[in-house]
Amino acid sequence: xxxxxxxxxxxxxxxxxxxxxxxxxxxxxxxxxxxxxxxxxxxxxxxxxxxxxxxxxxxxxxxxxxxxxxxxxxxxxxxxxxxxxxxxxxxxxxxxxxxxxxxxxxxxxxxxxxxxxxxxxxxxxxxxxxxxxxxxxxxxxxxxxxxxxxxxxxxxxxxxxxxxxxxxxxxxxxxxxxxxxxxxxxxxxxxxxxxxxxxxxxxxxxxxxxxxxxxxxxxxxxxxxxxx
Amino acid sequence: xxxxxxxxxxxxxxxxxxxxxxxxxxxxxxxxxxxxxxxxxxxxxxxxxxxxxxxxxxxxxxxxxxxxxxxxxxxxxxxxxxxxxxxxxxxxxxxxxxxxxxxxxxxxxxxxxxxxxxxxxxxxxxxxxxxxxxxxxxxxxxxxxxxxxxxxxxxxxxxxxxxxxxxxxxxxxxxxxxxxxxxxxxxxxxxxxxxxxxxxxxxxxxxxxxxxxxxxxxxxxxxxxxxx
DNA sequence: AATACAATTCATGTATACAAAATGCAAATG
DNA sequence: CATTTGCATTTTGTATACATGAATTGTATT
Numbered sequence: 001x002x003x004x005x006x007x008x009x010x011x012x013x014x015x016x017x018x019x020x021x022x023x024x025x026x027x028x029x030x031x032x033x034x035x036x037x038x039x040x041x042x043x044x045x046x047x048x049x050x051x052x053x054x055x056x057x058x059x060x061x062x063x064x065x066x067x068x069x070x071x072x073x074x075x076x077x078x079x080x081x082x083x084x085x086x087x088x089x090x091x092x093x094x095x096x097x098x099x100x101x102x103x104x105x106x107x108x109x110x111x112x113x114x115x116x117x118x119x120x121x122x123x124x125x126x127x128x129x130x131x132x133x134x135x136x137x138x139x140x141x142x143x144x145x146x147x148x149x150x151x152x153x154x155x156x157x158x159x160x161x162x163x164x165x166x167x168x169x170x171x172x173x174x175x176x177x178x179x180x181x182x183x184x185x186x187x188x189x190x191x192x193x194x195x196x197x198x199x200x201x202x203x204x205x206x207x208x209x210x211x212x213x214x215x216x217x218x219x220x221x222x223x224x225x226x227x228x
Numbered sequence: 229x230x231x232x233x234x235x236x237x238x239x240x241x242x243x244x245x246x247x248x249x250x251x252x253x254x255x256x257x258x259x260x261x262x263x264x265x266x267x268x269x270x271x272x273x274x275x276x277x278x279x280x281x282x283x284x285x286x287x288x289x290x291x292x293x294x295x296x297x298x299x300x301x302x303x304x305x306x307x308x309x310x311x312x313x314x315x316x317x318x319x320x321x322x323x324x325x326x327x328x329x330x331x332x333x334x335x336x337x338x339x340x341x342x343x344x345x346x347x348x349x350x351x352x353x354x355x356x357x358x359x360x361x362x363x364x365x366x367x368x369x370x371x372x373x374x375x376x377x378x379x380x381x382x383x384x385x386x387x388x389x390x391x392x393x394x395x396x397x398x399x400x401x402x403x404x405x406x407x408x409x410x411x412x413x414x415x416x417x418x419x420x421x422x423x424x425x426x427x428x429x430x431x432x433x434x435x436x437x438x439x440x441x442x443x444x445x446x447x448x449x450x451x452x453x454x455x456x
Numbered sequence: 457a458a459t460a461c462a463a464t465t466c467a468t469g470t471a472t473a474c475a476a477a478a479t480g481c482a483a484a485t486g
Numbered sequence: 487c488a489t490t491t492g493c494a495t496t497t498t499g500t501a502t503a504c505a506t507g508a509a510t511t512g513t514a515t516t
Binding site for chain 4: 040041042052056072073074075
Binding site: 016017073074 | 468469470
């Protein structure tokens with residue numbers, strides 16, 4: 001069962017609450033813990049080999065992040081994901097990704113520009129392996145460079161958070177090989193726009209990128225809901 | 229009526245962690261707790277008349293929100309606010325406020341449009357009282373209507389969070405009576421743009437609004453830092 | 457007087473204990 | 487037969503206890 005895969009990474013030298021937080025977070029984002037599933041403290045504590053205290057503190061953070069919802073006197077459960085909530089996330093992300101692209105035009109360094117070029121090539125390479133995990137990693141790496149180039153830490157934090165909300169669905173999206181050519185092309189346009197310092201073009205390209213992602217994700221979630 | 233009573237009671241039975249969270253949050257945002265100040269659990273627990281547990285859980289939320297920073301084995305302290313961090317917040321908020329204005333053009337209801345008109349008038353009235361608290365409240369009410377009109381809950385949450393990061397400084401800004409005329413005018417432009425469903429104008433007006441706020445806030449924080 | 461070092465204090469990190477509320481089920485009641 | 491009442495169980499909410507690491511103070515020595 002999926003639950004049995006929940007393991008604490010003891011190598012990390014972090015307070016237990018952070019280890020638990022990261023563990024639960026990942027489990028929720030990957031779909032290992034499914035929407036609506038109850039998070040019972042004693043159960044989790046036993047499973048992760050810690051006391052309730054770190055579990056509770058981790059849940060408080062997940063609560064603020066919107067990954068779990070609290071029901072008074074009943075505890076936490078994994079937040080339900082609706083088509084609407086995903087659309088909301090994408091709508092915000094669309095604006096922030098466009099902002100990232102614009103700011104990157106203004107602020108990207110020579111070195112980062114080189115990294116971005118490499119990341120584009122890396123993504124193209126990754127699609128050839130047809131390994132979804134590899135492709136996803138290359139995609140994240142590419143976007144991370146652009147986001148980091150803004151030099152705005154708050155923006156980095158927010159965009160990453162929003163992006164992670166869709167990890168579950170993005171995976172299915174990336175597996176679809178018919179999309180790969182389009183993705184490579186979109187990345188190329190974004191890269192070239194930033195190279196030219198063309199804010200408008202970069203922002204527009206980033207928006208197109210998200211819009212296409214939205215189509216796939218919405219299709220995916222409708223499939224999911226249909227199966228229920 | 230029985231329902232109403234139940235509702236009131238429910239509010240009073242908020243978990244202590246939430247009471248503590250709200251209390252500390254407000255204290256930080258109003259400047260009652262100053263940047264760099266240590267948040268010692270036992271001390272706070274005694275002060276608020278609760279045990280350490282709710283205090284700790286509240287701190288975990290404040291930590292994720294960025295209002296406190298954790299130092300390992302040393303505890304929490306109120307997050308330092310730098311010019312850079314405020315600029316970062318404003319940069320993101322500028323984009324999101326523009327998004328709110330655009331979305332409001334598309335989605336605002338007749339009823340909300342009426343509320344917006346009233347809120348504009350209410351703000352103008354409030355400036356006449358010269359009571360900064362009243363003015364601030366009217367300003368928040370006006371913006372809340374626009375943000376709510378987007379119908380995007382995630383966006384509401386994010387914009388509110390970003391706005392609150394500047395409560396301290398915004399207050400000084402609002403006290404400055406020479407700015408009142410300009411503020412009224414800016415609100416009017418935003419209102420009229422939304423009425424005309426002119427997305428571009430609304431977004432532009434929202435950005436101008438934030439840019440002006442940025443000027444004041446930056447001046448304010450430089451004063452603050454100078455005094456140290 | 458200044459520095460090194462040990463003892464003590466203090467705060468955090470974690471675990472456990474206890475109280476109160478909610479849930480489920482079964483027996484009792486109409 | 488449906489509904490309610492009471493009890494046991496479960497789970498959260500809160501408090502407290504214990505252990506470890508960090509800081510500080512005081513003392514002794516140079």
